Amino acid sequence: MLVSLLGGLTLSLAAEAIGKIEAVLQAGRAFHARPDKETATVLFSAFENYWNKFMSMRRAPRVFLWGSRGIVFSLIMAGSASVADVLDTTVQTEQSTNQANRQSQQTVDTLVEQTEDLLAEYRRVVRETESLRVYNEQLQRVVDNQEVEIDSIGRQLDQLESTNRGVVPMLIEMIDMLDQIVENDVPFQLEQRRDVVLNLQDTIYRADVTTSEKYRRVMEAYQREIDFGRNAFAYDGKLPGTDRTVTFLVVGRTLLLYQTLDGENVGWWNPLNGQWEELDREYVTPVTNAIRMANNQEAFNLVKLPVPAAGAAQ
DSSP states (O other): HHHHHHHHHHHHHHHHHHHHHHHEEEEEEHHHOOOOHHHHHHHHHHHHHHHHHHTTTTTTTHHHHHHHHHHHHHHHHHHHHHHHHHHHHHHHHHHHHHHHHHHHHHHHHHHHHHHHHHHHHHHHHHHHHHHHHHHHHHHHHHHHHHHHHHHHHHHHHHHHHHHHHHHHHHHHHHHHHHHHHHHHOOOOOHHHHHHHHHHHHHTTTTTTTHHHHHHHHHHHHHHHHHHHOOEEEEEEEOTTTTOOEEEEEETTTTEEEEEEETTTOOEEEETTTTTHHHOGGGGGHHHHHHHHHHTOOOOOOOOOOOOOTTTTTT
């Protein structure tokens, strides 16, 4: 009777334990077929149910306990192998992912550097473009101004041509008049003044001298003649008709005197007869003083000099 009860109890426990074990085996097969988080959760839940049942059966016959332990141990070993495979696969996947991430980061870093270089180049091009725009605007203003100047110069050249046609004959007439002034004037520095007239007569027909330059030279010669009439000056030269070197004293166009280099004799050009004549010795000292005044060697003062009568120039 006792054996029968023990046998019935053992069979009942065995049947219930076997059900738990079958649930663990089924979850293990599912985990082997698809090792993921969901199947792993089901497996560990089935194992936990079995383990709770196993702990409640600690008073069961040892044969049954050891048998169930062997079954569970086999299942755990099989599951451990699968878990190790999954872990290896996971580690390899993680390593591959990390390697891919490093390569991606290197690619990103390279792209960032290239982007920064392109941005710097873009900013440089923008600055150069702005500088060129400002320069082109300034250059365009210069070109516009030059075009206005060209138009103005063109109009001036047109007017200058007509001006030249009127100015050149006038300059020729002024040179002829200057020649008459020199020949009919008091004969001081006669050769130099004649050379000026000859030079002007030659220049007026030169093509390499502009009309404005010809006009300037004629005006300069006239200004020199005007200055002669305002000033008193002395110079050395040959007395006309002789070989003697004397000091001439020019007092405007009013008086032309001379003194020998030894200071003993003085004379003048007489406008009444157009001749050179010696003066009395009473004029030696006054002429000497006047020459010193003209050379800025003595302060200006009144001196007694011969003056031609009114109307002598006629």
